[in-house]
Amino acid sequence: MDYRVVKYNSSYYDQWNRFVENSKNGTFLFHRDFMEYHQDRFDDFSLLVYRVQKLVAVFPANIVDNGVYSHQGLTYGGLVFEATISGDKVFHVFKTLINYLKEAKIEKLVVKQIPEFYCTQPNFEVPYEVSKYDYKLKREMVLAINYDKELVIHKSKLKSKRRGDKFDFKIKENDSFAIFWNNVLQPKLKERYGASPVHTLAEIEYLKVLFPNNIKQYNIYLKEEVLAGITVFDTGRVIKSQYGATTKQGEKLRALDYLFLFLIEKSKKEGRQFFSMGTVTDKSEMGFNEGLLKQKEELGCNIHIQDTFSLHLA
Structure with a gap:
């Protein structure tokens, strides 16, 4: 041959x-x-x-x-x-x-x-x-929800959902990434890790123009204040949360959990096969971020391998 x-x-x-x-x-x-x-x-x-x-x-x-x-x-x-x-x-x-x-x-x-x-x-x-x-x-380890299996959300996350229902949260799909990048994501990464997003604002907006159906931004607001956001990469069968971050006020109100649960349910209704939240790898002795692993498992994810x-x- x-x-x-x-x-x-x-x-x-x-x-x-x-x-x-x-x-x-x-x-x-x-x-x-x-x-x-x-x-x-x-x-x-x-x-x-x-x-x-x-x-x-x-x-x-x-x-x-x-x-x-x-x-x-x-x-x-x-x-x-x-x-x-x-x-x-x-x-x-x-x-x-x-x-x-x-x-x-x-x-x-x-x-x-x-x-x-x-x-x-x-x-x-x-x-x-x-x-x-x-x-x-x-x-x-890659954490993902398989919609063919029973979706099990931890009671603490369901409590956040019930609590959030009492607020007048508004969830919007945004064509612009600026408010999330400038007001939420970059400040959060800088404060917590001294780091910056892999993509600059200009890069993610450029990629959005090239792939308008694959790259999406969802923000959650209380009145006009943005509390949290999730950037999604959509490959059809898989929805992946590429970035997720919250403000200090959003953290108090568990707004990011609320937004994740909204997108998890939305993806299920749309007939997607998986919802991926990515890896939990770090440089610790265990090789993974224990808190991040717990957070993703409580949102319904199971461990897959890369x-x-x-x-x-x-």
Whole structure:
């Protein structure tokens, strides 16, 4: 079988995007417009894998020194496959990719898998292929609600909901991100962690223009005062809370809990499969933020796994 690897350039833009749209494990994060909004920060090394003339896989990636990584500007990555790919083809794709990287004198390959709940079909072929090589595994917890299972919300969160019902809260979907970024998110991150959002206000507003149906902002107000907000990434089957933050007044009124419960119920009614709240990884001895884990579990989430494989190729 004639498999070959081609390094991405802009002439493949349309083909890449069409492929991702019809793949079994791609989302809008792999669209070239999303990947390239911060192209000044990454040296792109994305690859396309063909069988004869047919595109069967793509790998969103960047290069650092002699290492190729699942694109480090994205929450998840890995190889993206055509919807009907079979296990034997994945074997040839992966082997061809490894040989291509070795010939290019690449010494390290890092593959950050997309969590399984984003995939329209099972997506375990790459972990199997990786097991044949010299590799290290990093495993992280991803918290998500599976709407096929019974939704269990902790009584403390339900109490916050009942309490919030007594206030005249208003929840709005906003086209502008400015009030949330400037009045809630940035001050909260700076105060608590001395950090800034991954996306600047200009970047998230630019991405909203490019992906108006995928990136959404919900704020909760008491009268005209914003109390909390959640930025949502919508991939169709999965709703992901990308950012969530509250003001001090909102914290007293449990406004963020109220907003989360609203969006969880809204997503359920819309027929979504999952509601993801992301990882809880930190640098503590346990490797995760205990308070954040508890918070997300009390909102109905269960633990899913995201694997990152580091392969030594030299």
